[in-house]
Amino acid sequence: MESKFLRGTFFLTAATLISKILGFIYIIPFTALVSTQGYVLYKYAYGPYTILLSISTIGLPLAVSKFVSKYNEVGNYQVGLRLLRYGMYLMVMTGTISFVALYLTAPFLARLVIDPNDSTGNSIEDVQFVIRLVSFALLIIPAMSVFRGYFQGNQSMGPSALSTVIEQVVRITFILAGAYVTIHVLKSSITNAVGVATFAAFIGGLAGFITLLFVFFKRRDLIKKQRDESLNNEDMNVQSMFKELIGYAIPFVITGLAIPIYQNIDTFMINKLFQSIGYNLYEAETINSVIGLAQILVMVPVSLATAFGMSLIPGITSAFNSGRMLEVHNKISQTIQILIFFTLPAAMGLCILGRPIYIMVFGLENSPDIGGGILEWYSLAAVVFALYTVTAAIMQGINQQKKLIIGILIGVGLKVLLNYLLVPYLDEVGPILATYIGFTTSITYNVYMIKNTIHFKILPLLKTLRSVLLLVVLMSLIVWGTEVLCEIWLPEAFSLYSRALLTSAISICTGLLVYLGIGSKLTLAKGILNRKSKNY
Template structure:
């Protein structure tokens, strides 16, 4: 049973990582096709869609998984199937409502983003069009989330993993093929190309949903037999089911919404704030796009780090519930150590080599000097995003959900206020610093409550991180020096893109060589390796 669980968790984690990596990679050819103006239009559509998707699914994949797992363990398989059936109806209704809200609010949202008197950038009609096209995905994705949660709760991670990857692959193929055909074969507008790209969310959702349906119908006889042979098939009223389910779901929703809310604050305020200090809409949209692209790069190390760190969270929950506080403290320390081991060097690397990396990935057509500078400033957000995600998960694990929501709200309020205050003085750096301060407040609030609830001692944690910090500093010096030498040695005959490519590759390789070489000697790495050997044995 434990082997099956570990294998299933591996499949689900791997699928999530593959999906996120693909979601990063396709942005490179997509921005090459549609440019800065096209990407920011795409970002306008996906911002509100992400928020409404999180609200419409109300955290159901994780909540349904937790619910089904609990009642299957009690020998009551009937309740899980009851939840699946009623949940599909509920999510179908929720999806239709969310679709109607986003579709009908498109003119209002477009008005928040675009000044109709400034014709230098995207028009209000363009923004309405792409928002309405992406809204169709809300008809299918919420219902699919219930299916995924059901399979995960039944300890069958394969269908969810396969569905996740297929959804992303189909979506990306449709985005790139659709945009290419629209622009280069039909010679249509950039707006139509981006519209096709946003509609890909619906196409991908349909593909992922079909995979889940096929697997379910293939297993329906086995599932029916399992239900009929259950030792405890007591019926539970649907109202009671959803009361328990919502209790599980709300904290997942609030935590999952935090980073998208911060990103949407930037998306919906940057244009107006920069226009208020004399920028044209086209210039403001370029900054908006560059910040969005920097966010994508920053989220790559965050996704990898949290995938490793979050694997320890169920153990924290279990130990806390059983009153094993020393084990809780040890697991929290391990989680944050792993987090810093992965995110801190990535953040420092992006900070030092930000401009050539941005140019290498997004090309010379997407404002590399502006984007590279923004990426260098934004890079340390990787550490804050990862720390927030894990401290928020720990807060849920120790039953501090209400205080978690307070901390998130404080950070979001500060972010909004500081965006307005800092942009007139610091321009494109203002929204980045506002994000830092907002997350720092939430993280410190979380840490304070964790410390207070379980008497967690910070000093041993800080001492354990000294080794990581010293190695990151050594790596950073090497990367800076290698970048400096490479820039001086390269021939002036090379074009800007080739120079950026060579500098990025050599600097990254040097950084990896030094960090992995020194990092392999860390006590943290030795402990992780030893623990993995024990698990394999």
């Protein structure tokens, strides 16, 4: 049973990583098709949608999984099926409400980002159109999330993993094919191409949902047999069931919403802020779009790091509830060490190679000068995002959910205030620094609460990270030197894109060889590799 569970967890983690990698890769051809003006329109639609999507896809699968697993453990399989049935009813209702709310508020949301008196960028009608098309996905995603949680609660990770990959593959295929056909075959507008791309969220969700339904009906006889042979089947009233489920879901939702909230603050504030200091709408939308593209690059190392680090969080919860405080301290140290080991070198690499990497990924047509500079400034957010995600999860593991909410509210409030204060003086760097300060404040608050609650000692952790920090400094110097040499040695006859591609490739490979070559000798790295080989 243990090996089956570990294998299933591995497949689910792998599926999530594949989904995130695909979600990064498709942006490259999509941006080439619709340009930064089309991408910012896509971003307007996905901003508010992501908030509602995060509630369903981050909170519900984990909460339903925890609920089903708990009652399966005591032999009450009937409650899990009852939750699935009534959960579907609830999600159809809440999904419909969310759809109607987003569809009807589309004009209001459009006016938040677009000045009707400035015709240099996208129009209010364009934004309203794409928001309404993406809202249809809310009719299907919540119900799919309940199904995924049910399978995970039964320690059957395969259906969730399969549906995750199929959903993403179908969505991306529809986005790219639809945008290409709309622009190059039908000769229609970029707005219509982006509209097709946003509607792909519904098509992908439908494909994932059909996959889960197929697996469920294929296993229907086995599920009924399991229920009928259970020794402790007892009914549970719907009110008590949902009360317990919501109690599980809220902490998961809180952690998952923080980064989308910060991103939405920028999406909906940047245009008006930059227009207030003299930019026209087109220029403001370009900055808005480029910040969104930089966020995508930054989230790649965050996703990889948290996939490793978050695997230790259940152990922290279990050890805390059992009173094994030394084990809690050790696991917290291990988690943060893993995050720093993976995210810090990636962030420094993005910082040093911001301009060539931006050109390599997004080409010369998507504001490379602004984009390269923004990526250099935004790169270290990878470390900040990862540390926030893990410290928030640790707060949940030690039952400090209410205090976690306070930390988030303080950080978000600072972010909004500093956007107003910094943009007039620092231009596009202002929102980035505001994000750093907001998140760092929340992280500091989380660490303070963790330290006070379980008497966790920070100094020993910092000492274990000294070797990694020195290695990152060495790697950064070598990557910087390699970039300088590439700029000197590469022939002037090469195109700007070719020079950026070669500079990025050579510098990244050199940095990886140095970091992994020397890093593999460190005690910390050996410990990480040994733990992962034992787990999988």
